[in-house]
Amino acid sequence: MKTPDYIHFTDTPAETLQKVLTDLAPDKVAYLVDENTQKHCLPLLGLPEDSLVIAIKSGEKHKTLDTCQHIWEQLTTAGFSRKSLLVNLGGGVIGDMGGFTAATYKRGIRFVNIPTTLLAAVDANIGGKLGIDFMGFKNHIGVFQDPDAVIVSDIFLKTLPARELRSGFAEVIKHGLIYDQKYYEQTSASDFPDLDWNDVIRQSIAIKGAVVAEDPREGGLRKILNFGHTLGHGIETWYLNASKSLLHGEAIAIGMILEAYLSYKTGKLSLQEVNAISDYLTGIYGTNELPPLDEVMKLMGQDKKNVGSEIRFSLLERIGACLYDVTVSAEWIRESYKFYENLK
Ligand SMILES: NC(=O)c1ccc[n+]([C@@H]2O[C@H](COP(=O)([O-])OP(=O)(O)OC[C@H]3O[C@@H](n4cnc5c(N)ncnc54)[C@H](O)[C@@H]3O)[C@@H](O)[C@H]2O)c1
Ligand SMILES: [Zn+2]
Known part of the structure; x- marks a missing residue:
């Protein structure tokens, strides 16, 4: 069985991310996190202090159009162009919703997923299904699109409940x-x-x-x-x-x-x-x-x-x-x- 070639397995996600970003050469990068991945996972990426971090509230109930609007606003305010890139650092909620906001912002910018839950690593981040919940229905609005890279490391699982x-x-x-x-x-x-x-x-x-x-x-x-x-x-x-x-x-x-x-x-x-x-x-x-x-x-x-x-x-x-x-x-x-x- 062949693993898709945009998937990078690593024990050193910070280094792998830098390599991936060098290859993709975006003009701007933002990091989408929730409060838990901001606390536990973001420090493992060793980013410069002035990195653009978009933090949202964790949980399925925030996988909504309202949260997407908040993300699109942040990207717009930061002057994101079609050459910019979003890094989704989190579980399936961050991956599905971050991917969806990236795939629709200015008709689509690139995005990289870094799964931090087991579910996101083995499932949600693989296969290109992106979306949000709507009117009480799960993943009701969305698109298909593969990430430009997925950086997979079991290091993140150490803090997972x-x-x-x-x-x-x-x-x-x-x-x-x-x-x-x-x-x-x-x-x-x-x-x-x-x-x-x-x-x-x-x-x-x-x-x-x-x-x-x-x-x-x-x-x-x-x-x-x-x-x-x-x-x-x-x-x-x-x-x-x-x-x-x-x-x-x-x-x-x-x-x-x-x-x-x-x-x-x-x-x-x-x-x-x-x-x-x-x-x-x-x-x-x-x-x-x-x-x-x-x-x-x-x-x-x-x-x-x-x-x-x-x-x-x-x-x-x-x-x-x-x-x-x-x-x-x-x-x-x-x-x-x-x-x-x-x-x-
Ligand atoms: N796109 C797909 O093909 C696909 C497939 C399966 C599931 N999904 C979606 O995935 C979502 C569920 O994903 P999930 O279970 O990862 O949920 P999640 O993203 O809500 O993460 C679960 C919880 O763990 C916290 N967390 C994440 N990483 C952590 C870490 N390393 N340390 C400490 N806390 C951490 C989060 O803040 C959150 O509170 C659902 O919305 C589901 O619809 C999508
Ligand atoms: Zn499932």
Whole structure:
């Protein structure tokens, strides 16, 4: 598997960033951070005092048009031209929103992502999907565009709260389940969080990179990355709208259990395999309250992956392989809910 060539793995991100900036030769550079990455990650870049830092409030609830406006204003005030560049230093929120503001400012300026969460390193920063939430719907407004560089280092994970690390790990589990049985077996054999994160990040990026390279615009194969995300996104959105706390990966962990069960209903996975997957996931994530199913179904109706009114799923064909565009009955979804509720 070939890793996209704009990705730089490094133990010395400050040096790598300087090399990348020398190559890209922008006329101006700004650094987008939130309060946590400003405190914990920005000092690791060893920047001059007078660097232009745009700081926003952390969290998904700030991944909005209002925050974009604030960023565009800062870029405008600083006299950013089409030769300028934005460095997004943070998790998936900073990467998605910073990329979106860069890709739309003056019809697009260059940007570099430096992921500081596991989720951003293995998933959000790879594959060119940029965007913001709108009217209560996740990633509702956005564009596709690859960053000019992604600088990846596990050094940033040292200050990441354990709950955030665990959240990002859900995507790692997903990568094994949908694409690479050996990787799944290898990661699930170790006790989380005692893993070699450098190695995990490389393997996950290679998997996501390979899938995206084959199908950048999600016409087909890329949809397998949505395993666990159809119901998972609905659940995440419900929690977000209810101002209750559930991280992306925590929602996806629930979604993967529900959708593993749906994979069993389609005759692909055995019930034994579903039980093994759900034992592994609940061992790490516990169980959470499920939102009312009719509300999740309504939210799923807005899913960008839908065609017309039909809701389509990406379901496991076996451990290490995934099918996409599978339609399932509402009855099976109800059953999957019951399966999850009985895990408690
Ligand atoms: N574009 C894509 O393909 C894609 C894929 C998956 C997820 N996403 C998006 O990613 C977002 C979630 O990303 P996330 O989980 O990284 O969330 P996040 O960006 O909100 O970061 C999580 C928290 O960790 C803090 N933080 C970040 N790095 C830190 C560090 N090194 N030390 C201490 N604290 C740190 C942040 O300030 C924040 O409070 C969602 O908006 C989701 O939609 C996008
Ligand atoms: Zn995800």
